[in-house]
Amino acid sequence: MQPNGHQLIDGLLRGDRASLARAISFVENAAPSSMKILDAVYPRTGKAYRIGVTGPPGAGKSTLVSRLVGELWSEGKSIGVVAVDPSSPFTRGALLGDRVRFQEIPDDPRFFVRSMASRGSSGGLAFRTGEVCDLLDASGKDVLVIETVGVGQSELDGAAAVHTTVVVLVPESGDEVQAMKAGLMEIGDVFTVNKADRVGADRMARCVEEMLHLGAGGDGWKAPVVLLSALSGDSFPLFLDALRRHEDHIRKSGDFARLKIERGRAKIEEIVERERNREFWKRSEVECSFEEALAQLAGGKTTPYREAARMLDQFRREGK
Amino acid sequence: MDRPIRVLVGKVGLDGHDRGVKVVASALRDAGMEVIYTGLHQTPENVVRAAVEEDVEVVAISILSGAHMTLFPRLLELLRENGRDDILLCGGGIIPEKDRLALEKIGVGALFGPGTDTTEIVSYLEEEVKKRRAR
Numbered sequence: 309m310q311p312n313g314h315q316l317i318d319g320l321l322r323g324d325r326a327s328l329a330r331a332i333s334f335v336e337n338a339a340p341s342s343m344k345i346l347d348a349v350y351p352r353t354g355k356a357y358r359i360g361v362t363g364p365p366g367a368g369k370s371t372l373v374s375r376l377v378g379e380l381w382s383e384g385k386s387i388g389v390v391a392v393d394p395s396s397p398f399t400r401g402a403l404l405g406d407r408v409r410f411q412e413i414p415d416d417p418r419f420f421v422r423s424m425a426s427r428g429s430s431g432g433l434a435f436r437t438g439e440v441c442d443l444l445d446a447s448g449k450d451v452l453v454i455e456t457v458g459v460g461q462s463e464l465d466g467a468a469a470v471h472t473t474v475v476v477l478v479p480e481s482g483d484e485v486q487a488m489k490a491g492l493m494e495i496g497d498v499f500t501v502n503k504a505d506r507v508g509a510d511r512m513a514r515c516v517e518e519m520l521h522l523g524a525g526g527d528g529w530k531a532p533v534v535l536l537s538a539l540s541g542d543s544f545p546l547f548l549d550a551l552r553r554h555e556d557h558i559r560k561s562g563d564f565a566r567l568k569i570e571r572g573r574a575k576i577e578e579i580v581e582r583e584r585n586r587e588f589w590k591r592s593e594v595e596c597s598f599e600e601a602l603a604q605l606a607g608g609k610t611t612p613y614r615e616a617a618r619m620l621d622q623f624r625r626e627g628k
Numbered sequence: 629m630d631r632p633i634r635v636l637v638g639k640v641g642l643d644g645h646d647r648g649v650k651v652v653a654s655a656l657r658d659a660g661m662e663v664i665y666t667g668l669h670q671t672p673e674n675v676v677r678a679a680v681e682e683d684v685e686v687v688a689i690s691i692l693s694g695a696h697m698t699l700f701p702r703l704l705e706l707l708r709e710n711g712r713d714d715i716l717l718c719g720g721g722i723i724p725e726k727d728r729l730a731l732e733k734i735g736v737g738a739l740f741g742p743g744t745d746t747t748e749i750v751s752y753l754e755e756e757v758k759k760r761r762a763r
C-alpha cells in the first residue's frame with residue numbers, strides 16, 4: 309500500500325485508522341512528505357486536551373493510563389495514546405511493551421494507541437512526539453495521553469508541550485524526590501504516589517507534599533498529591549477529580565489555547581534553526597574551510613573558538 | 629542511516645507461556661529493531677488492529693496451541709481486509725512440515741520451530757524487510 313499524500317491527509321482527517329498510522333510513520337521518520345502532511349492538518353489541531361504522564365520505569369504509568377482511558381472512553385470521548393520508551397543508544401533497538409497493559413480497552417475506532425521509540429533524542433521523549441500528537445489531534449481525538457519515562461527532565465516543553473502533566477511516583481521513589489527538592493513542583497501539575505497497597509506509600513506521599521510546599525506556586529495552581537493504586541483502582545476517583553480540577557484551571561486561565569501558540573513558536577524556532585544549519589554546512593566553501601580548520605587544530609596552530617568565529621565571519625560575508 | 633525495522637511480536641491462543649516470545653522479542657531489540665510486544669492471549673483481531681495502528685512491517689506470532697491452521701489464515705485474511713497484506717506475517721510454534729508448506733503456499737512467511745537460534749530469525753527478517761523496502 310503506497311497511498312499518496314492527499315489520500316493520507318483525507319483519510320486521517322476522516323479518522324481512518326490506517327491512514328493515521330501511515331501518516332504517523334512518515335512524520336516519525338521525517339520523510340520528505342511529512343512537512344506537507346503536518347502543514348495540511350495544522351488548522352485542524354488545537355482541539356484535543358493533552359495529558360502527559362511521566363515517571364520512573366515500572367511505576368505503573370501504563371496501568372494508570374489504561375484505567376484513565378477506560379474511564380474517558382465510557383464517557384464517550386475519543387482518545388489517542390502515545391507511549392514512548394527509550395531506544396538503546398548502542399543498537400537503536402527498543403522493546404515497546406505498553407500495549408500489554410491496554411488489553412481491556414475495547415476494539416473501537418474511538419481509541420488509537422501508538423508506541424514510539426525515543427530514537428536517540430535526549431530525555432525519554434521521542435523527538436517527533438509533538439507532531440505525532442498533532443496528527444492525532446487533527447484526526448478528531450478529544451483527549452491525548454502521552455506516556456514517557458523519566459522524572460524531572462523538562463521533556464514535555466516546547467513543541468511537545470501538554471496541558472496537564474501527571475507525575476507517577478511509587479513508595480520507592482525517595483531518591484528521585486529528594487534530588488528534585490523545590491524543583492519538584494516545576495515538573496508536574498498532578499502528583500500521584502502509585503502502589504498505595506505497598507508499605508511506605510503514605511510516607512512517600514507526605515514527603516512529596518512537603519517538597520511541593522517548598523516551592524512558590526506562581527500560577528494559582530497548587531499541585532495535589534494523590535495516593536492510589538492503579539492496579540486495584542483504589543482512590544482512582546480522587547485522581548480523576550484532580551485531573552478535572554486542573555483542566556478547569558487550564559481552560560479558565562486561557563492556557564488551553566496558549567499552548568498551541570507555544571507549540572507553534574517552538575516549531576518555528578526549530579525549523580529555522582535546522583534549515584539555517586543545513587544551509588551553513590551545505591556551502592562547499594564552509595566544508596573546505598572546516599577541513600582546513602581541523603588540520604590547523606590538529607597541528608596545535610589555532611583554537612576551536614577562533615576557527616568557529618572565522619567560519620561564521622566568512623559565511624556572513626558570502627551571504628551578502 | 630536506515631530507519632529501524634518495526635515488528636510486532638505476540639502470542640495468539642490459549643497456552644500461557646511467554647518465555648519463548650520474550651526471548652525472541654529481546655533478540656530482535658538487541659538486533660536494532662523496534663519491537664512492539666503485545667503479550668499473551670491475543671485474538672487475531674487484536675493483533676491486526678495493533679499491526680495497523682503501529683504501522684509495522686512484520687508481524688511475528690507464536691502459536692503453540694495447535695490451532696495454527698485456523699489462526700494464521702485468519703490473520704492473513706484480516707490483514708488483507710485492512711489493506712495491509714504488504715505486512716510480512718511469520719511466526720513460530722510446533723508446526724508439522726506439511727502444515728508449514730500449506731501455510732507458506734497461502735502467503736505466510738517463515739515459521740520457526742521451538743529452540744531456533746535467534747540469529748537465524750534476525751537475519752531472515754533483515755533480509756525480507758530489505759527486499760520489501762526496495763519494491
Ligand SMILES: Nc1nc2c(ncn2[C@@H]2O[C@H](COP(=O)(O)OP(=O)(O)O)[C@@H](O)[C@H]2O)c(=O)[nH]1
Nearest residue numbers: 365366367368369370371502503504537538539
Ligand atoms: N502492587 C501494585 N502494582 C502495580 C500497581 N500499578 C501497577 N502495578 C504493576 O507494576 C508493574 C509495572 O506497571 P506498568 O503500568 O507497566 O508501569 P510503567 O512502566 O510505569 O508503564 C506491572 O506489573 C503492574 O501490574 C499498583 O497500584 N500496585
Ligand SMILES: [Mg+2]
Nearest residue numbers: 369370406455
Ligand atoms: Mg509503560
